[in-house]
Amino acid sequence: MVLERPRPAEEGPLQARDIPEPAPGPGEIRARVCVCGVCHTDLHIVQGELAMHKLPVVPGHQVVGVVDAIGVGVKGFREGDRTGIIWLHSTDGSCQYCGRGQENLCINAKFTGYDVDGGYAEAVIVPAAFAYHIPKNFSDENAAPLLCAGVIGYRSLKLSGASRSDRVGLYGFGASAHVVLQIARHMGCEVYVFTRTAAHKELATRLGATWVGDAKDRPPQELDAAIVFAPAGPVVLDALHALRKGGTVVLAGITMTPIPQTDYSLLYHERVVRSVANSTRQDARELLELAAEVPVRTEVKLYRLEEANQALADMKHSRIEGAGVLRIG
Ligand SMILES: [Zn+2]
Numbered sequence: 099m100v101l102e103r104p105r106p107a108e109e110g111p112l113q114a115r116d117i118p119e120p121a122p123g124p125g126e127i128r129a130r131v132c133v134c135g136v137c138h139t140d141l142h143i144v145q146g147e148l149a150m151h152k153l154p155v156v157p158g159h160q161v162v163g164v165v166d167a168i169g170v171g172v173k174g175f176r177e178g179d180r181t182g183i184i185w186l187h188s189t190d191g192s193c194q195y196c197g198r199g200q201e202n203l204c205i206n207a208k209f210t211g212y213d214v215d216g217g218y219a220e221a222v223i224v225p226a227a228f229a230y231h232i233p234k235n236f237s238d239e240n241a242a243p244l245l246c247a248g249v250i251g252y253r254s255l256k257l258s259g260a261s262r263s264d265r266v267g268l269y270g271f272g273a274s275a276h277v278v279l280q281i282a283r284h285m286g287c288e289v290y291v292f293t294r295t296a297a298h299k300e301l302a303t304r305l306g307a308t309w310v311g312d313a314k315d316r317p318p319q320e321l322d323a324a325i326v327f328a329p330a331g332p333v334v335l336d337a338l339h340a341l342r343k344g345g346t347v348v349l350a351g352i353t354m355t356p357i358p359q360t361d362y363s364l365l366y367h368e369r370v371v372r373s374v375a376n377s378t379r380q381d382a383r384e385l386l387e388l389a390a391e392v393p394v395r396t397e398v399k400l401y402r403l404e405e406a407n408q409a410l411a412d413m414k415h416s417r418i419e420g421a422g423v424l425r426i427g
């Protein structure tokens with residue numbers, strides 16, 4: 099499914115097209131795509147809410163596939179291996195950020211389904227050094243949401259500084275939050291979920307949330323940390339209102355509506371607001387290992403590849419509990 103001209107998801111921005119089958123270059127592998135998860139970033143791309151890097155482009159960056167072609171010099175993968183592909187497609191390995199272990203901020207990073215064609219397709223190319231082995235206990239469709247929703251959620255949780263017995267607030271309850279909830283519970287945290295949607299409240303309760311409410315609600319106790327998944331600036335202030343002194347609010351989205359002006363007192367007492375951008379390969383490896391250990395159970399709603407526009411529209415309107423996944427192979 100190819101994006102040629104960004105527009106609202108309801109207007110069918112993605113079109114089915116026959117495109118030449120890509121061949122792997124040196125160090126690259128080709129994966130025959132089995133499934134590809136649907137991410138909010140895909141929605142922002144197809145709707146033109148991010149600056150476009152490549153058009154036409156095939157979106158999709160939560161790919162589970164089977165390796166069917168290998169470029170020269172590839173190590174770690176053989177034909178027939180199952181593999182996972184994430185948002186971070188490649189880095190230069192040489193800039194100041196790569197040098198300080200922050201490859202997620204690499205100035206020459208390329209992203210799957212944005213700078214290069216992604217997984218809403220039958221085949222996708224990736225450098226083997228940026229592909230992952232997926233733990234055996236996950237089916238293809240249950241693994242897909244781990245690859246971005248899970249990885250970014252996990253990085254957000256790490257950067258929130260939350261530890262055992264802490265109270266963690268999750269604002270917005272889509273694919274990422276439903277994975278983070280399970281990991282935070284596994285770590286021994288109490289989880290407070292803020293969402294409007296009745297079905298999302300019910301899923302959060304089922305997965306072990308201590309408390310569920312609306313974004314404007316005050317939790318019964320102050321939060322030690324909060325993660326904002328909703329791309330809505332005013333929610334940042336809701337989270338700050340619920341946060342204890344010295345607590346951290348992490349903003350997990352790639353874009354957000356403006357954050358309203360506020361009194362300094364809401365931030366004072368060493369409260370921290372920080373964003374999360376992309377993830378490192380180490381984040382992805384850690385998350386996959388941890389998800390298998392928990393074990394994380396992902397809720398997925400399956401669509402056919404041709405239904406990608408529908409899947410994006412359903413996600414936009416919070417009609418998916420857990421994650422949307424396209425079944426391709
Ligand atoms: Zn770099």
Ligand SMILES: [Zn+2]
Nearest residue numbers: 137139246247
């Ligand atoms: Zn994503």
